Amino acid sequence: MEHTNKSEILRQGAIIFVFLAVLTGLEFFVAVAIGAVALLAVIALVKVALVMYYYMHIYKLNAQDEQLDRHSFEYKLNTRRLGLWLFLLSDSFVFGGLFVSRFNLLGLTRPDLNQVLGLAVTSVLLLSSFFMNRAESSMAHGDRRGFIIGIVATLILGIGFLAGVLGVEWPNAIKAGVTPSASAAGAIFFMMTGMHAFHVLTGVIFLSIVLRNGSRGIYSPEKHWGVEAAAIYWHFVDVVWIFFYPALYLIGKLI
Amino acid sequence: MKKFLTSALVRGLLWQAIGWLLGALFVTGIRFLMGLNPFDQFFFTEPAWVFGALVGAISFVAGTGAMTDWFKWAKGEETPEHREDPPGWEKYLNVSLDHKVIGIQYTVTALILMCVGGLFAMIFRTELAHSGLQFLTLQEYNTFMSLHGIVMIVGILVGVAGVMNYLVPMMIGADDMSFPRLNAFSFWVVPPAAVLLLSTLALGGFDTGWTGYPPLSVRAPVGMQMFFMGVAVAGWSSILGGLNLIATVLRMRTKGMTAFRMPIFIWAAIATSIITLTATQLIGLAFQLVMFQRLLGMGFFDPAKGGNPILFQHLFWFYSHPAVYVFVLPGLGLISELMPVFVRKPLFGYRFVAMSSLGIALVGFLVWAHHMFTSGMNEYLRVPFMYSTLLVAVPTGVKFFSWIATLWKGKIEAPTPMLFVVGGIVVFLLGGLSGPPNATVATDLHLHDTYWIVGHFHDTMFGGYIFPFFAAIYYWFPKATGKRMNETLGKIHFWLMTPAFLTLTLLMMRVGLLGMRRRVADYDPALGFDNYHLIMTIAGYLIAIAIAIFLYNLYISLRHGETATGNVWNSRSPEWQVPSPMPVHNYDVPFEVVGEPYDYGLPGSAYVRFADGSQSTKH
Numbered sequence: 001m002e003h004t005n006k007s008e009i010l011r012q013g014a015i016i017f018v019f020l021a022v023l024t025g026l027e028f029f030v031a032v033a034i035g036a037v038a039l040l041a042v043i044a045l046v047k048v049a050l051v052m053y054y055y056m057h058i059y060k061l062n063a064q065d066e067q068l069d070r071h072s073f074e075y076k077l078n079t080r081r082l083g084l085w086l087f088l089l090s091d092s093f094v095f096g097g098l099f100v101s102r103f104n105l106l107g108l109t110r111p112d113l114n115q116v117l118g119l120a121v122t123s124v125l126l127l128s129s130f131f132m133n134r135a136e137s138s139m140a141h142g143d144r145r146g147f148i149i150g151i152v153a154t155l156i157l158g159i160g161f162l163a164g165v166l167g168v169e170w171p172n173a174i175k176a177g178v179t180p181s182a183s184a185a186g187a188i189f190f191m192m193t194g195m196h197a198f199h200v201l202t203g204v205i206f207l208s209i210v211l212r213n214g215s216r217g218i219y220s221p222e223k224h225w226g227v228e229a230a231a232i233y234w235h236f237v238d239v240v241w242i243f244f245y246p247a248l249y250l251i252g253k254l255i
Numbered sequence: 256m257k258k259f260l261t262s263a264l265v266r267g268l269l270w271q272a273i274g275w276l277l278g279a280l281f282v283t284g285i286r287f288l289m290g291l292n293p294f295d296q297f298f299f300t301e302p303a304w305v306f307g308a309l310v311g312a313i314s315f316v317a318g319t320g321a322m323t324d325w326f327k328w329a330k331g332e333e334t335p336e337h338r339e340d341p342p343g344w345e346k347y348l349n350v351s352l353d354h355k356v357i358g359i360q361y362t363v364t365a366l367i368l369m370c371v372g373g374l375f376a377m378i379f380r381t382e383l384a385h386s387g388l389q390f391l392t393l394q395e396y397n398t399f400m401s402l403h404g405i406v407m408i409v410g411i412l413v414g415v416a417g418v419m420n421y422l423v424p425m426m427i428g429a430d431d432m433s434f435p436r437l438n439a440f441s442f443w444v445v446p447p448a449a450v451l452l453l454s455t456l457a458l459g460g461f462d463t464g465w466t467g468y469p470p471l472s473v474r475a476p477v478g479m480q481m482f483f484m485g486v487a488v489a490g491w492s493s494i495l496g497g498l499n500l501i502a503t504v505l506r507m508r509t510k511g512m513t514a515f516r517m518p519i520f521i522w523a524a525i526a527t528s529i530i531t532l533t534a535t536q537l538i539g540l541a542f543q544l545v546m547f548q549r550l551l552g553m554g555f556f557d558p559a560k561g562g563n564p565i566l567f568q569h570l571f572w573f574y575s576h577p578a579v580y581v582f583v584l585p586g587l588g589l590i591s592e593l594m595p596v597f598v599r600k601p602l603f604g605y606r607f608v609a610m611s612s613l614g615i616a617l618v619g620f621l622v623w624a625h626h627m628f629t630s631g632m633n634e635y636l637r638v639p640f641m642y643s644t645l646l647v648a649v650p651t652g653v654k655f656f657s658w659i660a661t662l663w664k665g666k667i668e669a670p671t672p673m674l675f676v677v678g679g680i681v682v683f684l685l686g687g688l689s690g691p692p693n694a695t696v697a698t699d700l701h702l703h704d705t706y707w708i709v710g711h712f713h714d715t716m717f718g719g720y721i722f723p724f725f726a727a728i729y730y731w732f733p734k735a736t737g738k739r740m741n742e743t744l745g746k747i748h749f750w751l752m753t754p755a756f757l758t759l760t761l762l763m764m765r766v767g768l769l770g771m772r773r774r775v776a777d778y779d780p781a782l783g784f785d786n787y788h789l790i791m792t793i794a795g796y797l798i799a800i801a802i803a804i805f806l807y808n809l810y811i812s813l814r815h816g817e818t819a820t821g822n823v824w825n826s827r828s829p830e831w832q833v834p835s836p837m838p839v840h841n842y843d844v845p846f847e848v849v850g851e852p853y854d855y856g857l858p859g860s861a862y863v864r865f866a867d868g869s870q871s872t873k874h
Contacts, residue, residue: 078506079433079506082502082505083434083499083502086501087498089532089533090498090533090535090536093533093537094539094540097540097573098540101544101555101566104563105555105566180547180551180552181551181552181553181560182554183561184554184555184560184561186553186554187547187554187560191547191555212331213329218331
C-alpha cells in the first residue's frame with residue numbers, strides 16, 4: 001500500500017466512493033421495496049468495512065515496528081494512532097448505547113421523517129468523506145494545493161450536513177409533530193441526531209484548525225499526524241451515520 | 256502561602272467559580288430576554304445551574320493549564336516534550352506531566368474523597384444507631400446515604416487510577432505514560448467533579464441513592480443534576496486514564512518483557528482499563544438522557560410518552576456492574592503481586608491468574624441484568640443472567656486457588672503490607688461467598704432489598720480494593736518517599752480495623768436476613784434490631800479511629816520516618832532494584848527482562864538485567 005503512487009491512491013479513493021454510493025442507493029431501494037432489516041444490516045456492515053479499511057486505514061494499527069527506537073517519530077506516530085482508535089472505540093459505545101436505546105424504545109417502527117432530505121444529507125456526508133480521503137492522500141504525497149481543495153470541500157459539505165440536519169430537518173420534524181418532548185420517538189430522534197451533529201461540529205472545528213495549519217505549511221508528507229487524525233475522526237463520524245441513517249429513516253413501519 | 260495561592264489547584268477552583276457564575280448568568284439572561292422565569296427556588300433556574308456547572312468544570316481544567324500545550328499545538332506551535340517540575344511539595348498542587356507525581360496526586364485525592372465519603376457514612380450510621388429519627392430529616396438522610404455511595408465510588412476509582420498510574424510505567428520499564436498530557440488532563444478533571452458532587456448538598460440534595468433511577472431522579476431537586484454532571488466529568492478521567500494505560504502497556508514495555516513475563520498487576524490493570532475505556536460511556540449516556548429528560552421534557556424513561564424506565568437500568572448497570580470489577584481487579588492484582596514477595600515462593604499458576612483477570616473483565620460485560628431481577632424486566636432474561644453471573648465465580652476461584660497454593664509451605668513473613676494482603680483475601684472471600692445467593696434468582700427476590708446486599712457489597716469493596724490499597728500504600732510508601740511507614744502504628748491500624756469491619760458487615764448480613772430493608776432512615780423497634788445497629792455504629796466508629804491512626808502514620812512517617820532507600824522488601828520487581836525515591840524519568844540505566852517475574856526461592860534466577868550488568872537475583 002505504501003508504494004503505490006498518488007494517482008493510483010486517488011483513483012482507489014474514487015472507486016471506493018462509487019461502491020459506497022451504489023450501496024447507499026441499494027440500501028434505500030431495499031428499504032422501500034423489500035423492507036428486509038437483515039439485508040439493511042449487511043449493507044451497513046459492508047459500507048463500514050470499506051470505510052474503515054480504505055479511508056481510515058485501520059490496517060496501519062498492525063505496524064511491525066518493534067525494532068524502531070522508542071523515541072523516534074515513526075514509533076510515536078503508531079502509538080498516537082493506537083490512542084486515537086482506542087478513543088473511537090470508547091466513543092462508539094455512546095453511539096452504540098443510543099442505537100440500542102432506539103430499538104428498545106421503538107422496536108421495528110420509525111418516526112415519519114422526510115425521506116428525500118434523509119437521503120440528501122447522507123449523500124452529502126458520504127461525499128465529504130471522499131474529499132477528506134483525497135485531502136489526506138494529497139498531503140501524504142506533498143500536494144498542498146490538492147490538500148487545501150480537499151479540506152475546503154470537506155468543510156463545506158460538513159457544514160452543509162449540519163445545516164441540513166439542524167436547520168432543515170429539525171424544524172421540519174417539529175412541524176410534523178416529532179418534537180423532543182412529545183414522545184419517546186421524538187426524544188430518541190433528537191438525541192441521536194443531536195449527539196451525531198455535536199461530533200460533526202467538533203470535526204468541523206478540528207478540520208478548520210488543520211486547514212489553517214496546513215495552509216501555513218506546518219505539515220509535510222512525512223509528518224502530518226494532525227491531518228491523519230482529523231481524517232480518521234471525520235470518517236468515524238461518517239461510520240456512525242452509516243448505522244444511524246437506516247436506524248432512523250429506513251427500518252420498520254411508520255408510527 | 257503564596258505558592259499555595261498561586262497553585263494550579265487554587266487557580267482552577269477560582270476559574271470554576273467564575274465559569275459557573277458566568278454560565279448561569281448567561282442562561283438566566285437568555286431566559287429573561289425570552290420572557291421565561293429567570294429565578295427559581297435555589298436562586299438560579301435548573302438550566303442555568305446545569306449550564307453553569309458545565310462551563311465551570313471546563314473553566315477549572317483550562318484554568319489549571321492542563322490543556323495549554325494542546326492549545327499551542329492547535330495554533331501550530333511546538334512545545335518541549337518534558338516539563339520541569341518545581342522542587343518540593345508545590346509540584347503536587349500544580350500540573351505535572353510526571354506519572355509518579357500524577358499517581359500521588361490521584362492517591363491523595365482518593366484518600367481525601369474516601370475520608371469525606373466515610374464522614375457521610377458516620378453521620379447516617381449514627382442516626383441509625385437507634386430506631387426513630389434523631390437528628391436528620393428524611394431528605395438529609397437520603398442525601399448523605401446517596402453521597403456516601405457516589406463519593407466512595409469516585410474515591411475508589413481515583414484510588415485505582417492512582418496506584419495504576421504510579422506503578423505501571425515503573426513496572427514495565429517505561430519513562431512515563433504514552434500520553435503524559437492526557438494523563439495530567441485525566442487527573443485534573445477529578446477536582447471539579449468532586450466539587451460538583453459536593454455541591455449537591457447546597458442544592459437540595461438528591462434522594463435516589465447513587466443509582467439515580469428515574470422516575471425518582473426526574474423529580475428530585477436540582478442537586479440531582481449536579482450529581483449527574485459530577486459523575487459524567489469524573490467518568491472522563493476514568494475513560495481517558497484507561498485509554499492511556501492500554502496504550503502504555505502495549506507500546507512502552509522494556510525489551511524482553513513478553514506478555515507472560517509482565518508483572519501480574521499489569522494484567523489486572525489492562526483488564527480494568529478495558530472496562531473503564533468502553534463501559535463508562537454508558538453510565539454517562541444514561542445520566543445524560545435523564546438530564547435531558549429533566550431539562551427538555553424528553554420522554555426516554557417516561558411511560559406516558561412511550562418511554563421505558565427499565566431502559567435506564569440496562570444502560571446504567573451495563574457500566575455499573577463492570578465498575579465493581581474496575582475496583583476489585585486491581586486490588587486482586589495487588590494481592591497476587593505482593594504475596595510471592597512475602598511468601599518467598601513463585602506465584603502459583605501465573606498464566607491462569609493473568610487469564611482470570613481478563614476472564615472476569617470479559618464475563619463482567621454479560622452480567623449486568625442481575626441487578627434487575629426484581630425490576631420487572633422480561634422474565635426470560637433472568638436465567639441467562641443468573642448463569643453468566645455465577646460464571647464469574649470460576650475465574651475468581653482461580654485466583655483464590657492460586658493464593659492458597661502460593662501460601663502453601665511458604666516462608667511467610669507478616670509485616671503490615673502482608674497483613675493487609677491476607678486480610679483482604681479473608682474479607683473478599685466473605686464478599687465472594689455471599690454473592691451467589693444474590694446471583695440466584697430464587698434467593699435474590701428475597702434478599703434484594705435488604706441489608707444482606709449491603710454487607711455483601713461492603714465486603715467485596717473492602718476486600719477487593721480497600722485492603723489491597725492500604726497494602727500498596729504501606730508497601731510502596733518507601734519507594735515514593737524514601738522513608739518507611741511506622742510498623743507498630745500499621746499493625747494497630749490493621750488489628751483495629753479488620754475485626755471492626757467484619758463485625759459491621761457480618762451484622763449487616765444478619766439483620767438483612769432477618770428482614771432489615773436497605774436505604775431506609777428508620778426501622779421498627781419491634782424488629783429488635785436496635786442492639787445490632789448500635790454495635791454496627793460502634794464498629795463504624797472503630798473503623799474511623801483506625802483510619803485516623805493510618806492518616807497520623809502517614810504524617811509522622813513522612814516527617815520522621817526511618818530512612819529506607821534500598822530494596823526494603825527484597826523484591827525482584829525492577830522498581831526496587833534502583834534507589835528510592837525514583838528519579839524523574841524512572842530508570843537512568845535501562846533494563847532488560849531475562850527471566851520469570853516471580854521465581855522467588857529459586858537460587859540463581861534473575862528477572863531483570865540492567866544495561867550496566869547488575870541483576871535482580873533476590874530469592
